[in-house]
Amino acid sequence: xxxxxxxxxxxxxxxxxxxxxxxxxxxxxxxxxxxxxxxxxxxxxxxxxxxxxxxxxxxxxxxxxxxxxxxxxxxxxxxxxxxxxxxxxxxxxxxxxxxxxxxxxxxxxxxxxxxxxxxxxxxxxxxxxxxxxxxxxxxxxxxxxxxxxxxxxxxxxxxxxxxxxxxxxxxxxxxxxxxxxxxxxxxxxxxxxxxxxxxxxxxxxxxxxxxxxxxxxxxxxxxxxxxxxxxxxxxxxxxxxx
Amino acid sequence: xxxxxxxxxxxxxxxxxxxxxxxxxxxxxxxxxxxxxxxxxxxxxxxxxxxxxxxxxxxxxxxxxxxxxxxxxxxxxxxxxxxxxxxxxxxxxxxxxxxxxxxxxxxxxxxxxxxxxxxxxxxxxxxxxxxxxxxxxxxxxxxxxxxxxxxxxxxxxxxxxxxxxxxxxxxxxxxxxxxxxxxxxxxxxxxxxxxxxxxxxxxxxxxxxxxxxxxxxxxxxxxxxxxxxxxxxxxxxxxxxxxxxxxxxxxx
Numbered sequence: 001x002x003x004x005x006x007x008x009x010x011x012x013x014x015x016x017x018x019x020x021x022x023x024x025x026x027x028x029x030x031x032x033x034x035x036x037x038x039x040x041x042x043x044x045x046x047x048x049x050x051x052x053x054x055x056x057x058x059x060x061x062x063x064x065x066x067x068x069x070x071x072x073x074x075x076x077x078x079x080x081x082x083x084x085x086x087x088x089x090x091x092x093x094x095x096x097x098x099x100x101x102x103x104x105x106x107x108x109x110x111x112x113x114x115x116x117x118x119x120x121x122x123x124x125x126x127x128x129x130x131x132x133x134x135x136x137x138x139x140x141x142x143x144x145x146x147x148x149x150x151x152x153x154x155x156x157x158x159x160x161x162x163x164x165x166x167x168x169x170x171x172x173x174x175x176x177x178x179x180x181x182x183x184x185x186x187x188x189x190x191x192x193x194x195x196x197x198x199x200x201x202x203x204x205x206x207x208x209x210x211x212x213x214x215x216x217x218x219x220x221x222x223x224x225x226x227x228x229x230x231x232x233x234x235x236x237x238x239x240x241x242x
Numbered sequence: 243x244x245x246x247x248x249x250x251x252x253x254x255x256x257x258x259x260x261x262x263x264x265x266x267x268x269x270x271x272x273x274x275x276x277x278x279x280x281x282x283x284x285x286x287x288x289x290x291x292x293x294x295x296x297x298x299x300x301x302x303x304x305x306x307x308x309x310x311x312x313x314x315x316x317x318x319x320x321x322x323x324x325x326x327x328x329x330x331x332x333x334x335x336x337x338x339x340x341x342x343x344x345x346x347x348x349x350x351x352x353x354x355x356x357x358x359x360x361x362x363x364x365x366x367x368x369x370x371x372x373x374x375x376x377x378x379x380x381x382x383x384x385x386x387x388x389x390x391x392x393x394x395x396x397x398x399x400x401x402x403x404x405x406x407x408x409x410x411x412x413x414x415x416x417x418x419x420x421x422x423x424x425x426x427x428x429x430x431x432x433x434x435x436x437x438x439x440x441x442x443x444x445x446x447x448x449x450x451x452x453x454x455x456x457x458x459x460x461x462x463x464x465x466x467x468x469x470x471x472x473x474x475x476x477x478x479x480x481x482x483x484x485x486x487x488x489x490x491x492x493x494x
Contacts, residue, residue, distance in 0.1 A: 001315065004348060011345040019333040080329035084390075086295055087325075088346040089318035241295060 001091075008090030012098025013105060020068045021106040029067040031110045034059035041177060053118045054203035055176035058196055060114040061138045062167060065107035069146030070159040072099050077154065077240075086241060093234045096147060100230070103143030111135055126206045130215045134202030137222035141195045144226055148233035151240065170196035175204075195225040244271040246398055246429045247292065252301035254287050254453075261287040263453035264301065269398075269431060274424050276444035276461075277433040278477060284453040285433040286326060289402050292431070293323045306397060319347070322396035326403045328383040332376035336367050336386050339375055340393055347394035361389040381412030388419070398429045405439060417443060441473035451481050 020026060038056045042049045076082035085095045115135075119126060145166065150159040171177065173187060174196035180188055191197045202218040247269035254262040262284040269275040277285050290296035292303055294314040303310045305317045330339045340358035349357055362368040365385040370378065378386065384404065391399060401420070405413040420443050423430055434440055440447055441461045448458040457464065457480055461473045468476040477483075 004315065007348060008346060011342065015331070015334070015342050018338075019331055079332075080325065080327045081331055083295060083325065084329045085346070087293060087318065087323050088343075089315050089348070090346070091315065 005090050005094035008085075008088060008094040009098040009101055012085060012095060013101035016068075016072050016099065016102035017105060020071050021102060023068075026068045026106065027110070029063060031060060031064065031113060033063050034114070037171075050122055050124065050207075052177070053122065053124065054200055054207055056118060057111060057115050057135070057203055058138070058174070058176055058199045059171060060111050061107055061135065061199060062142050062170060062196060064110035065103040065139055065143040066146035066163055066167065067103075067106070069099075069103055069143070069150050070156050070163065072102060073147060073150040074154065074156045074159045078156070083241075092238055092241065096230075096234055096237050100140065100143045100147050103146060104139045107139045107143060108135075111139070124207060127211075130202065130206035133219045134199060134206060134215065134222070137219055137226060138195070138199040138202075141199075141222050141225045141229065144229040144233060145195070148229045148236070151233055151236040166194075170194050173197075175200045195222060198222050198225075245269065246271045246307075247275075247303070247305050247431065249288075249292070249303040250301060252288070252291060252303050253299045254284075254291060254296065255299045260453050262291070262298075265450070265453070265455045266301075267448050267455060267458055269429060270445075271429055272424065272427045273445040274420060274430040274432055274443050276440040276447035277431065277450060278435065278437065278440055278447050279433075279450035280435060280481070280483070282452075283450040285450060286402055287453075288450075289323070289400050289431070289433060293321060293400055294318055319394070320397050322391035322394070322399045324388050324391045324399070324401045324404055326406065328380075328387040330375050330383070330387060330390060333374065335372045335374055336362060336378070336382075337371040339386060340390055343390045343393045349394055357393060361392060365389050381408050384408055384412065384416070388416070396428070398431065399423060401430060401432045403434055404432070405434070405436060413439075437472070437474040437477050447473075449477060449480050456480050 034056060037059065038052055041052055073082070086092060115131065118124065146163060149162050149166070153159050153162055173183070173191045174180070174194050175191065176196065180191050180197065183191065198218040198221045202215050202222075205212050205215045245268040249268070250266045251264045252262060252266070253260065253264050265288065277288065279285050287296065291298045292305060292310060294310065294317060297311070306320050308317045310317055331342070334342065337358055340361060341354055344354040344357060359368065359371070362371050365388065367382060367385060367389070370382065375383065375386065384407070388404065405416055408416065417439065420430060420432070432440070432444065444461060446458060446460050447464065449456045459467070464476045464480065465471065465473060468479045470476040470479060
């Protein structure tokens with residue numbers, strides 16, 4: 001049974017990558033959008049650009065993993081092709097995890113490009129272990145968040161609108177551009193409820209010379225967020241087809 | 243004769259609406275079983291329950307001796323389903339669609355390509371194997387959807403309104419294919435509201451109206467019982483739709 005599910009997850013992700021992710025629109029939304037955003041801030045204050053790198057990577061993770069989620073879920077739901085997957089001899093959770101994994105792999109490639117590009121161009125020396133243990137769970141968190149939100153609505157345009165709300169909220173309140181410590185106290189507390197905050201904190205640690213056990217705590221928190229989004233997403237998915 | 247589908251008191255409710263109302267029937271190994279009824283009778287809902295797409299509200303059913311509630315994954319491994327809509331992937335080619343289905347169903351790696359090519363040849367789609375699904379005609383899409391359902395050599399095939407929207411040639415070719423399945427001993431569960439098609443193909447038919455089965459018998463027996471020449475007339479009489487049709491005809 002678990003072998004069938006693993007096989008299903010792998011091939012669904014592969015199919016989604018081939019069918020939807022390797023398209024210009026997905027690539028541009030996943031990488032061009034965060035780069036344009038950061039460039040705007042760089043032009044305003046070039047001296048602080050190195051400090052923006054964790055934010056650039058965090059935004060790339062967020063936007064690339066959720067770039068095509070509405071298509072792989074809502075569009076397929078509408079066309080009926082998602083139902084075709086549910087006829088296969090795998091558990092419904094494996095279908096959803098396959099969808100999430102597609103976003104993760106695409107996000108990983110986009111994030112690797114942004115990270116390697118920043119490191120090489122700016123001559124940075126990040127802690128690679130920290131980078132890995134922050135980026136990987138973050139990719140799963142935001143891909144599962146996208147899947148969860150998409151499953152709460154039916155139409156593609158509804159899902160896109162709904163996804164923009166947490167995306168922009170997190171960009172402004174998770175320390176991507178503006179430091180959390182400089183925000184009003186109420187917003188600082190609120191930012192701790194947002195998963196991107198832990199991605200940014202973890203990435204900031206990865207690019208600082210200091211060694212800190214906090215990075216492991218951030219990994220744990222991010223893993224918990226993944227569970228928080230995935231479990232209700234699977235429940236919603238089951239309910240839709242019962 | 244061995245029963246491969248066994249249904250008892252199967253019910254599906256959506257809120258206050260009862261789509262399938264305590265139906266029961268058996269389908270024998272190797273037969274073509276027609277599930278007939280007007281639109282909204284509960285045919286597709288029944289197929290969805292038997293293929294694991296929807297959970298029954300109550301009642302029980304088994305396919306190939308496996309319970310549809312507790313062993314649905316094992317059921318899915320041994321059945322093929324052709325849904326009412328040809329819902330394959332527009333952005334994949336005909337060949338890639340079949341290959342993806344073979345991967346999902348766990349067809350051994352060494353056999354996937356060969357099996358997909360065989361099916362493309364059987365359905366006369368081989369010349370278009372690299373064409374994207376979205377460029378296919380409706381008949382070609384239907385044919386590929388059926389090929390996809392056969393990729394893992396299923397023992398039972400569920401066909402939901404397979405000839406809807408097909409032209410005369412494509413529909414005829416599909417009927418020939420169903421006859422071939424029967425010769426190969428594959429069990430077919432076939433929903434349709436084309437009664438001529440059911441008369442030609444089915445060994446037995448069940449007539450479903452408003453979620454309830456009114457009768458199950460061979461097409462010949464139904465015609466004889468109702469003293470009608472065609473299955474269509476027999477169906478009208480059984481379902482009580484005959485007076486409506488006569489009223490429409492009088493209105494002419």
